[in-house]
Amino acid sequence: MDINTSSKSGFWSRRRVLGVTAAGALVFFVVGIIFWGGFNTAMEATNSTEFCIGCHEMENNVYQEYKPTIHYSNRTGVRAGCPDCHVPRPWIHKVVRKIKASRELFYWATGKIDTPEKFEEHRLDLAKSVWSAMKTTDSRECRNCHNFESMNPEFQKPRARKQHMNSFETGQTCIDCHKGIAHHNVRDQLTDEELEAIEAPDPKYVREIPKEYLEGLARVEAKEAAMAAEAKAKNEAAIERAVAALKAENERLVADAKNNVASVGAVPAAASNINVDWGKASTSDITVFYPGTASMEWILGRKHGGKRAFTKGDRCVECHGEETETIGQLIVSGESEKELEPNLIPGKRGSIPVTINATHDDEYLYLRFNWADGDHAPVPFVEGGKMDPENPMKLAFMVATDEVEYADRAGCWGTCHADADEMPFAPENQALKDSELAARLDLSAGVTKYLTESRTKIELKGRRGKALGGWDKLKSEGDLTAAMAANQYMDLVRYKSGADEVEDGQIMAERTMHGGQGAEVEASLKAGTWSVVVKRKLKSDQPGDVSIEPGKLYNFGFAIHDDFTNGRYHHVSLGYKLALDDDQAEINAVKQ
Numbered sequence: 001m002d003i004n005t006s007s008k009s010g011f012w013s014r015r016r017v018l019g020v021t022a023a024g025a026l027v028f029f030v031v032g033i034i035f036w037g038g039f040n041t042a043m044e045a046t047n048s049t050e051f052c053i054g055c056h057e058m059e060n061n062v063y064q065e066y067k068p069t070i071h072y073s074n075r076t077g078v079r080a081g082c083p084d085c086h087v088p089r090p091w092i093h094k095v096v097r098k099i100k101a102s103r104e105l106f107y108w109a110t111g112k113i114d115t116p117e118k119f120e121e122h123r124l125d126l127a128k129s130v131w132s133a134m135k136t137t138d139s140r141e142c143r144n145c146h147n148f149e150s151m152n153p154e155f156q157k158p159r160a161r162k163q164h165m166n167s168f169e170t171g172q173t174c175i176d177c178h179k180g181i182a183h184h185n186v187r188d189q190l191t192d193e194e195l196e197a198i199e200a201p202d203p204k205y206v207r208e209i210p211k212e213y214l215e216g217l218a219r220v221e222a223k224e225a226a227m228a229a230e231a232k233a234k235n236e237a238a239i240e241r242a243v244a245a246l247k248a249e250n251e252r253l254v255a256d257a258k259n260n261v262a263s264v265g266a267v268p269a270a271a272s273n274i275n276v277d278w279g280k281a282s283t284s285d286i287t288v289f290y291p292g293t294a295s296m297e298w299i300l301g302r303k304h305g306g307k308r309a310f311t312k313g314d315r316c317v318e319c320h321g322e323e324t325e326t327i328g329q330l331i332v333s334g335e336s337e338k339e340l341e342p343n344l345i346p347g348k349r350g351s352i353p354v355t356i357n358a359t360h361d362d363e364y365l366y367l368r369f370n371w372a373d374g375d376h377a378p379v380p381f382v383e384g385g386k387m388d389p390e391n392p393m394k395l396a397f398m399v400a401t402d403e404v405e406y407a408d409r410a411g412c413w414g415t416c417h418a419d420a421d422e423m424p425f426a427p428e429n430q431a432l433k434d435s436e437l438a439a440r441l442d443l444s445a446g447v448t449k450y451l452t453e454s455r456t457k458i459e460l461k462g463r464r465g466k467a468l469g470g471w472d473k474l475k476s477e478g479d480l481t482a483a484m485a486a487n488q489y490m491d492l493v494r495y496k497s498g499a500d501e502v503e504d505g506q507i508m509a510e511r512t513m514h515g516g517q518g519a520e521v522e523a524s525l526k527a528g529t530w531s532v533v534v535k536r537k538l539k540s541d542q543p544g545d546v547s548i549e550p551g552k553l554y555n556f557g558f559a560i561h562d563d564f565t566n567g568r569y570h571h572v573s574l575g576y577k578l579a580l581d582d583d584q585a586e587i588n589a590v591k592q
Contacts, residue, residue: 086130109132315575415451
């Protein structure tokens with residue numbers, strides 16, 4: 001009898017997992033852990049800023065321009081390194097990104113970007129690749145650290161709040177507005193078509209506005225309203241003191257005249273022709289600010305981040321109405337937007353808060369401008385320190401209908417161009433003298449303000465060395481006549497304090513300071529406060545005048561030349577709406 005001497009198989013060879021013995025499964029498991037650990041370690045080793053700047057192409061170029069930015073160093077001590085912005089955190093997306101990165105190793109091996117000159121040559125293409133990728137992922141890497149749900153509008157500027165609300169409602173994503181946040185921005189090298197495509201809202205990204213965001217928005221708006229009310233009360237109190245001082249002075253002078261009392265240097269006050277009940281007038285508080293060389297071309301150009309919103313219909317005041325003081329100070333001091341003011345004036349104030357009272361009767365519009373006078377800041381590049389020694393102050397305002405392009409959102413800014421006198425692209429005097437337009441335009445003082453409607457073309461991009469603006473692209477006389485007939489002009493009234501002179505003209509092909517119906521102005525400087533009262537007929541049959549009628553909104557902007565200044569060195573307002581008995585207008589003239 002045969003006896004089976006074989007023994008039972010052991011556990012590791014008998015037990016099977018998915019057709020593999022337990023011993024084999026264990027081996028595969030251990031090998032898998034080692035492989036995964038090695039793979040993950042290798043991937044993480046390539047996922048650091050130190051690795052990214054291991055080659056001189058990155059260290060000497062993008063890393064150096066990244067170091068001064070807020071993503072490298074900031075008040076909170078949180079640093080966003082290369083992988084935080086360029087590598088997805090979800091594992092699958094991370095692996096895909098690493099595979100795509102092999103192409104960059106090819107560029108490195110072939111020396112495609114191994115010098116600063118080569119890198120600059122390819123910078124735009126590299127940037128467009130990153131922008132496109134971020135657009136398709138709803139700025140996924142930005143949202144590694146930032147997200148809309150955690151934003152608190154109480155810590156945002158008004159324009160940021162507005163743009164983020166646009167993002168919620170229309171489907172914008174981070175990269176649409178925040179190109180160049182860590183590296184040199186080349187957005188201005190894109191064509192208009194490329195910009196429209198890459199920054200267009202995507203309905204897929206529309207979000208519900210978080211409750212916390214709305215609550216924060218309500219709090220900050222209430223806080224700003226309280227601050228505005230406090231500032232308004234202080235300003236009104238100062239104005240009341242100034243008006244009281246002026247009234248007392250006039251009463252004294254009248255009394256001296258009646259009693260034939262000789263008063264050295266005193267002149268009896270003339271009877272006022274602008275006697276209205278200002279208690280029935282509306283009050284508007286508007287801050288004018290120093291614009292430097294910010295022209296209409298700058299607003300429509302690539303360096304103005306809000307260009308897309310502006311050309312889509314947003315008014316300047318909607319984004320910047322609460323930050324004019326900040327903007328003016330940054331420009332006048334050279335702390336920001338340095339290219340906007342190459343000629344700094346030490347001590348010049350960046351903004352001026354102005355209170356405007358507006359009222360009307362059946363025949364006249366009455367406006368009263370009040371603001372505090374400032375300290376004298378001598379102009380270093382003008383002999384004597386005063387640009388216009390004859391006039392301590394000049395005030396001008398413009399009125400236009402919507403027939404003037406961009407007047408509905410920019411006010412009088414549409415008249416300011418980059419090639420006007422003292423602006424960056426102002427033509428040389430000899431070019432003006434030699435121009436055939438010298439017979440049609442008054443170029444004796446350089447290029448003055450003009451409207452786009454008077455030119456065949458306005459250069460906005462300045463590529464291939466072209467000067468911005470369009471002073472030399474004047475339309476034919478027939479076209480200019482048609483534009484005037486179509487109300488494509490801005491009515492201009494200016495008061496000069498030294499000469500006590502009122503000028504009433506218009507701006508279309510150039511600035512013309514005569515031809516209008518005129519206006520009456522009374523101005524005084526008392527107790528450190530300027531008060532300028534304007535009386536102007538509502539209706540006019542003079543060319544270049546805008547007649548003001550009930551039921552219509554008009555575009556309004558004004559400027560103040562304080563401290564003996566001249567030319568572009570003034571303070572200007574954003575564009576506002578003027579109307580009769582319409583509380584939707586920022587300047588609402590209430591009937592007496």
